[in-house]
Amino acid sequence: MSHIKLKCNDCFYSHDSNMSILNCKSCGGTVDVEYVESKDVQNKIVLNNGMEMIVPLKYPEKFVSLGEGNTPIIRLPNVEKQLNLDKIFGKLEFMNPTGSFKDRGTFMMISMAIEEKISSVVEDSSGNAGASLSAYCAKTGLEAHIFAPESAPVSKLGQIKTYGAKVHLIKGSRDEVTKKAKRFYQENNYIYASHVLSPYYVEGTKTFAYEIAKQFAFDLPENIIFPVGNGSLIIGCWKGLNELLEQNIIDKIPRLHCVQAEQFIPVIQEINGDSDYRMNDNPFSVAGGISVSFPARKKEVAKIINDSFGIGVSVTDEEIIEWQKFLARKEGVFCEPTSATVFAALKKLFDSNAISKKDSVLLPITGFGLKDKLFV
Ligand SMILES: Cc1ncc(COP(=O)(O)O)c(C=O)c1O
Numbered sequence: 530m531s532h533i534k535l536k537c538n539d540c541f542y543s544h545d546s547n548m549s550i551l552n553c554k555s556c557g558g559t560v561d562v563e564y565v566e567s568k569d570v571q572n573k574i575v576l577n578n579g580m581e582m583i584v585p586l587k588y589p590e591k592f593v594s595l596g597e598g599n600t601p602i603i604r605l606p607n608v609e610k611q612l613n614l615d616k617i618f619g620k621l622e623f624m625n626p627t628g629s630f631k632d633r634g635t636f637m638m639i640s641m642a643i644e645e646k647i648s649s650v651v652e653d654s655s656g657n658a659g660a661s662l663s664a665y666c667a668k669t670g671l672e673a674h675i676f677a678p679e680s681a682p683v684s685k686l687g688q689i690k691t692y693g694a695k696v697h698l699i700k701g702s703r704d705e706v707t708k709k710a711k712r713f714y715q716e717n718n719y720i721y722a723s724h725v726l727s728p729y730y731v732e733g734t735k736t737f738a739y740e741i742a743k744q745f746a747f748d749l750p751e752n753i754i755f756p757v758g759n760g761s762l763i764i765g766c767w768k769g770l771n772e773l774l775e776q777n778i779i780d781k782i783p784r785l786h787c788v789q790a791e792q793f794i795p796v797i798q799e800i801n802g803d804s805d806y807r808m809n810d811n812p813f814s815v816a817g818g819i820s821v822s823f824p825a826r827k828k829e830v831a832k833i834i835n836d837s838f839g840i841g842v843s844v845t846d847e848e849i850i851e852w853q854k855f856l857a858r859k860e861g862v863f864c865e866p867t868s869a870t871v872f873a874a875l876k877k878l879f880d881s882n883a884i885s886k887k888d889s890v891l892l893p894i895t896g897f898g899l900k901d902k903l904f905v
């Protein structure tokens with residue numbers, strides 16, 4: 530018997546684990562991994578910080594790795610000075626092997642694909658998830674089909690092509706790209722290795738929680754702010770933090786906040802109970818990684834933010850670029866615009882008294898600056 534089931538987040542219907550299951554067979558909801566009798570489960574990997582983490586893999590010792598995770602946390606004294614805050618930390622997620630946090634989820638999803646003897650996968654991406662998937666597919670010999678918007682940054686597309694993936698450029702919005710990728714995998718009977726829907730992907734992003742727990746000596750900062758498009762990092766972090774809480778490794782969970790670009794605020798509307806999402810006609814934001822109008826897991830993300838007493842904040846393109854430059858010029862940290870959003874959000878949370886001077890804040894800095902277009 531397998532040690533996992535895939536459980537629907539809406540109707541709780543339980544499925545046997547299989548990479549082709551991305552939505553509930555009963556109601557179409559998203560699914561997540563459930564560990565059957567988790568206390569007795571021996572399927573754990575040892576992370577490179579020495580901590581053990583429960584995983585969906587049958588053969589955990591064989592997980593695929595490019596050396597992801599274990600990213601440094603640094604103090605940001607000039608941000609502290611600028612905002613008159615006491616303790617601000619950045620976790621340099623762009624120091625993952627392909628330059629973004631996406632590798633955390635990909636290593637687990639591809640490890641599952643290898644166990645299931647899959648040979649071809651399809652993914653849609655604004656660039657970073659595609660680059661990450663392409664790298665892990667290159668390492669393991671899988672064929673990767675990456676659907677991306679024509680408008681994706683040339684550097685990200687170049688990275689994907691260099692890893693040898695097959696790139697499908699799509700005219701239109703990010704949501705159009707998703708539609709085309711879905712049609713393609715269904716027509717060809719391929720596996721859709723979606724960083725949005727795959728229940729295994731968020732099992733990988735759990736590593737973020739295990740790392741910060743140890744890096745802060747099991748006494749976590751009061752606040753973490755995530756840039757949210759589809760929410761894969763915040764969902765994995767929440768799952769990981771709850772596992773740590775259940776094992777009494779930590780005794781409290783930080784407030785998890787999210788930031789969205791003001792042209793794309795479906796999660797914030799969900800948090801505010803406004804489920805009737807209205808999209809602008811031709812939305813564009815410099816934060817390409819979070820330019821998502823219809824995130825499939827928005828209910829899950831909104832619940833996490835509410836349950837952790839977090840807040841959803843929107844920011845403008847001007848604020849994003851201003852903070853991207855500030856970070857580069859005052860802290861020597863060069864991140865992509867999507868990642869700079871968390872700093873603009875921090876300022877808003879502080880200005881509105883949601884975060885006070887003495888509260889410590891952790892900011893994942895999710896993607897490297899050279900991956901995106903330059904707006905300076
Ligand atoms: C650099 C960067 N940060 C944050 C995100 C948002 O991740 P998610 O869509 O899983 O919320 C993305 C997504 O592409 C990204 O590329």
Ligand SMILES: [Zn+2]
Pocket residue numbers: 537538539540541542553554555556557558
């Ligand atoms: Zn269901």
